[in-house]
Amino acid sequence: MAINPAPGMGVRGPNIASADVQLPAVRDYEQVDREISATLGFTKKWFLGLAIAVFFMLVGASAWTYQIYWGLGQAGYEPPVMWGVYIITFVFWVGIGHAGTLISAILYLFRAGFRTSIYRAAEAMTVFAVMTAGLFPIIHIGRPWKFFWLIPYPNWRLLWPNFKSPLVWDVFAISTYLTISTTFLFIGLIPDIAVLRDKETNPTRKRILGILSLGWRNSDREWRHFAKAYLFLAAFSTPLVLSVHSVVSFDFAMALTPGWHASIFPPYFVAGAIFSGFAMVWTIVIPMRKWFKLEHYITLNHLDATAKVVLFTSMVVGCAYMIEFFVAWYSGIRAEQEFFWNRVFGQWYWAAWIMLLCNMVLPMSLWSQKLRRNPTWLFILSIFINLGMWYERFVIVVPSLSHEFEPWQWGSYTPSWIDMSFLVGSFGWFFMWFLLFVKQLPVMAIAELKEIIAPRAKYAHAHHGVDTAGHHGAYDPHTPGEHD
Amino acid sequence: MQGVLGAFHELDTTVAVIKELKQKKLGDVTVYSPTIRHEIDDAIDAPVSVVRRFTLVGGLLGVSFGYWIAIWSSTYWPLVTGGKAIASWIPYTIIGFEVMVLVGALSTVAGMFINSRIPRLHTTTGYDARFSGAYFGVFIACSPDKAPQAEEMLRRHGAQEVRREH
Numbered sequence: 255m256a257i258n259p260a261p262g263m264g265v266r267g268p269n270i271a272s273a274d275v276q277l278p279a280v281r282d283y284e285q286v287d288r289e290i291s292a293t294l295g296f297t298k299k300w301f302l303g304l305a306i307a308v309f310f311m312l313v314g315a316s317a318w319t320y321q322i323y324w325g326l327g328q329a330g331y332e333p334p335v336m337w338g339v340y341i342i343t344f345v346f347w348v349g350i351g352h353a354g355t356l357i358s359a360i361l362y363l364f365r366a367g368f369r370t371s372i373y374r375a376a377e378a379m380t381v382f383a384v385m386t387a388g389l390f391p392i393i394h395i396g397r398p399w400k401f402f403w404l405i406p407y408p409n410w411r412l413l414w415p416n417f418k419s420p421l422v423w424d425v426f427a428i429s430t431y432l433t434i435s436t437t438f439l440f441i442g443l444i445p446d447i448a449v450l451r452d453k454e455t456n457p458t459r460k461r462i463l464g465i466l467s468l469g470w471r472n473s474d475r476e477w478r479h480f481a482k483a484y485l486f487l488a489a490f491s492t493p494l495v496l497s498v499h500s501v502v503s504f505d506f507a508m509a510l511t512p513g514w515h516a517s518i519f520p521p522y523f524v525a526g527a528i529f530s531g532f533a534m535v536w537t538i539v540i541p542m543r544k545w546f547k548l549e550h551y552i553t554l555n556h557l558d559a560t561a562k563v564v565l566f567t568s569m570v571v572g573c574a575y576m577i578e579f580f581v582a583w584y585s586g587i588r589a590e591q592e593f594f595w596n597r598v599f600g601q602w603y604w605a606a607w608i609m610l611l612c613n614m615v616l617p618m619s620l621w622s623q624k625l626r627r628n629p630t631w632l633f634i635l636s637i638f639i640n641l642g643m644w645y646e647r648f649v650i651v652v653p654s655l656s657h658e659f660e661p662w663q664w665g666s667y668t669p670s671w672i673d674m675s676f677l678v679g680s681f682g683w684f685f686m687w688f689l690l691f692v693k694q695l696p697v698m699a700i701a702e703l704k705e706i707i708a709p710r711a712k713y714a715h716a717h718h719g720v721d722t723a724g725h726h727g728a729y730d731p732h733t734p735g736e737h738d
Numbered sequence: 739m740q741g742v743l744g745a746f747h748e749l750d751t752t753v754a755v756i757k758e759l760k761q762k763k764l765g766d767v768t769v770y771s772p773t774i775r776h777e778i779d780d781a782i783d784a785p786v787s788v789v790r791r792f793t794l795v796g797g798l799l800g801v802s803f804g805y806w807i808a809i810w811s812s813t814y815w816p817l818v819t820g821g822k823a824i825a826s827w828i829p830y831t832i833i834g835f836e837v838m839v840l841v842g843a844l845s846t847v848a849g850m851f852i853n854s855r856i857p858r859l860h861t862t863t864g865y866d867a868r869f870s871g872a873y874f875g876v877f878i879a880c881s882p883d884k885a886p887q888a889e890e891m892l893r894r895h896g897a898q899e900v901r902r903e904h
Contacts, residue, residue: 282872283772283773283871283872284871284872287871287872406807406811412814412815413815414811414812414814414815415811417807417808417811417812417829417830417833418819418822418826418829422833423829423832423833423836426832426833426836426837427832427836430836430837430839430840433840433843433844434839434840434843437843437844437847441847441850445773445870448870449772449870449871451870452867452868452869452870452871453867453871468851468856468857468858469856469857469858469859469860470856470858470870471770471858471865471869472770472771472772472869472870473768473769473770473865474768474769474770474771474778474779474782474784475768475784475853475854475855476854476856477771477774478779478784478787479787479789479849479850479853479854480774480850480854481774481787482786482787482789482790482850483787483789483846483847483849483850486789486790486793486842486843486846487843487846487847490839490842490843490846491843493835493839494836494839497832497835497836497839501832701772701773701774702773704772704773705773705774705775709748709749709775710747710748710749710872711748711749711750712748712750712751712896713750713751
């Protein structure tokens with residue numbers, strides 16, 4: 255669509271609907287195969303990145319070994335603050351995972367065109383983020399070899415977990431989420447692994463890819479059942495993703511602690527999760543599109559569309575922050591009012607202001623279309639949002655526990671080097687898996703990219719019932735924003 | 739299985755040959771495509787996938803099991819806390835929901851595998867590596883006496899390559 259700037263106005267990018275984001279610089283199926291397969295080649299930069307990630311992962315692993323040997327007392331817990339960096343980081347990583355499912359499942363159901371180029375990376379991000387998150391409750395229990403006690407299984411003591419406990423809900427929610435996210439990722443990968451299998455010349459690698467592709471042949475029977483299964487998996491994942499962070503929020507909201515016992519927590523947590531997850535998608539995808547030369551697959555229009563989601567969720571999160579203060583004031587409960595005053599002006603004021611700045615103020619820059627279409631700014635903003643969202647969880651966990659009802663109970667909390675090593679190690683663990691993924695499997699969905707570009711036609715689609723423009727109708731390849 | 743295989747580079751010619759093959763009824767037709775194309779679905783006019791039944795049954799079994807395990811284990815070791823109900827359906831809805839999603843989704847995948855006949859250990863007759871790339875394939879399972887007619891039809895519609903498969 256051509257853009258006609260209004261008189262007196264500068265030239266603006268297209269304010270396109272997200273369903274119309276297309277790939278005019280991608281001409282045919284061969285190009286998709288060639289360019290996406292090319293991302294799998296190993297490079298020095300990749301090895302360097304992997305070495306850094308493994309180093310940080312080992313820092314975390316060493317800290318865990320140390321903690322197992324010396325006990326949980328090595329963490330910075332100090333009564334009454336018995337939840338600290340571990341639970342904060344658990345909630346942070348669960349939240350990161352949510353954007354992946356939103357992009358891959360919810361936007362699939364809504365037929366949002368901009369998801370196609372980014373959903374594979376986001377889905378992989380989800381799996382690795384949930385894998386990271388799942389470690390923290392196990393670390394937090396101190397004796398990790400006992401974690402299976404949380405799982406209901408027949409045992410000689412005839413004991414069962416308490417199904418009324420939010421911590422047991424967590425076990426069900428997170429394990430279901432990890433299983434379904436992994437399944438969803440793998441099912442989507444099957445046709446793409448078949449592409450790699452058919453192009454592979456190394457017999458050993460071809461055999462491995464043949465096993466992983468399950469003998470997929472691209473037949474009409476396979477595609478028919480695949481499409482239906484994918485639709486239902488998306489339909490299951492959609493309420494699942496909303497339930498998971500709601501359940502995580504119940505860990506707090508079911509307690510009577512000031513700042514926690516609020517019915518707004520489930521939607522507030524879900525919006526925050528999507529917000530932080532999209533920021534992590536930028537952190538991953540913006541360097542990836544540059545290093546892998548994929549700017550014509552992840553265009554400025556794609557980034558613009560994601561920026562609108564971030565802007566919206568930032569406002570939802572900001573609104574939730576404000577409502578928390580309002581409810582504390584309106585409740586007339588002295589302890590709540592004191593607590594919220596303390597949150598922004600008390601002991602942990604700096605954490606609250608970092609949170610408000612990063613999550614409410616800086617994202618408002620996305621009202622500017624120019625900044626929404628500036629990858630450098632989006633990357634910088636994503637780092638601030640990641641920081642802000644970690645601090646949001648810090649603000650939820652630590653000030654509440656350190657400032658409960660009775661003044662004599664009030665205390666403090668300082669993370670130990672063990673806590674911080676786990677935090678750093680979690681990033682190393684996450685990026686290690688992601689870097690391994692991007693060099694072994696296609697980082698973009700080859701089959702779905704082919705679905706949205708024009709198929710080759712002999713008779714230019716006249717009277718043959720063929721939609722040569724892909725899914726979204728006629729499109730002007732000169733639309734601004736399709737190239738940097 | 740024996741038959742004739744045609745490789746097409748264009749979607750419209752593939753669709754045209756599928757339609758004619760359906761009319762002539764030379765044999766069962768299998769179409770290979772690098773991606774899902776609604777034009778091919780329309781031309782084949784295949785029945786709706788039965789995967790949905792696996793989803794429904796799996797979901798119902800899952801939700802039943804989720805509620806059952808929570809209620810049964812509570813009544814098996816009854817521990818009254820604060821006068822609350824021993825089997826409390828509101829928190830158990832969370833367990834029921836999560837297990838419904840888990841079993842329902844895994845049943846969906848099982849349904850897809852069973853109906854698609856995967857995992858498949860051997861490359862089957864009629865497949866060509868180009869069909870995952872940029873080519874469309876049409877395989878007609880037919881006896882040798884009908885093969886010349888099928889070959890002629892595939893060539894007339896512009897197949898880049900036609901070959902017999904045994």
